Amino acid sequence: MALLRFDWDTLYRELDGCTKCGLCKGRHSIVISDGDPHAEIMFIGEGPGREEDEQGVPFVGAAGRLFNYLLEEAGLTREEIYICNIVKCRPPQNRDPFPEEAEACLPYLRAQIALVRPKVIVCLGRIAARYVYDSEIQISRQRGQVRKKGAFYVIPTYHPAAILRKQELTNDFVWDLNTARRIRDKINNGEEILV
Numbered sequence: 001m002a003l004l005r006f007d008w009d010t011l012y013r014e015l016d017g018c019t020k021c022g023l024c025k026g027r028h029s030i031v032i033s034d035g036d037p038h039a040e041i042m043f044i045g046e047g048p049g050r051e052e053d054e055q056g057v058p059f060v061g062a063a064g065r066l067f068n069y070l071l072e073e074a075g076l077t078r079e080e081i082y083i084c085n086i087v088k089c090r091p092p093q094n095r096d097p098f099p100e101e102a103e104a105c106l107p108y109l110r111a112q113i114a115l116v117r118p119k120v121i122v123c124l125g126r127i128a129a130r131y132v133y134d135s136e137i138q139i140s141r142q143r144g145q146v147r148k149k150g151a152f153y154v155i156p157t158y159h160p161a162a163i164l165r166k167q168e169l170t171n172d173f174v175w176d177l178n179t180a181r182r183i184r185d186k187i188n189n190g191e192e193i194l195v
Helices: 008-015 022-026 050-055 062-073 099-116 126-132 160-165 167-188
Strands: 041-045 081-085 120-124 147-149 152-157
Touching: 008 099, 041 099, 041 126, 041 167, 062 160, 062 167, 081 099, 099 126, 120 126, 120 167, 126 152, 152 167, 160 167
Parallel strands: 041 081, 041 120, 120 152
Antiparallel strands: 147 152
16 A cells, blocks of 8 residues: 555545454444544544444443543534544454554544644544554553644543543643643644644
8 A cells, every 4th residue: 555645535445344354254344534634633542343334433431421521621623623443443342452453544644633733642542642652651651642643743641441440640641631622722823832
């Protein structure tokens, strides 16, 4: 797959019926993305769950509903962001994607990043952060630490599912969403970003 020749139609054609890893055997839907394909803030999760697989849309289950609420707390809307996952098919029993499954999908993710051209990428959870931020990440120690990577800034934070289990993570998560919004606004205002 030639990343530089990708446009949205090509990406969707390539993903349609993808069989590059074993996750294709149990899927109901290929879950590509949701939101604004020209968003300045992009969110990346690990993979679809049961409800996402049924509906074909990322972050629509309980964690997705919480995510939508916390986005609003940070002054953002789902319509102004772009959201996708490392893998586009549901891993069985919502387990972590195996490395070979993630590797099979990474060219699609790279194409999405290249097409959206976000100013800020927020990695939701350690799996997403491992492939976008730092392969050795310890999310509890590095969440909220902004890094410049190429043309965009990357912020690792907790996955909304972790917040469902541990509500005390909520304030840190909202702080990270606010950080993403502030960085976007500073870039748009021509202000310097210190990381």
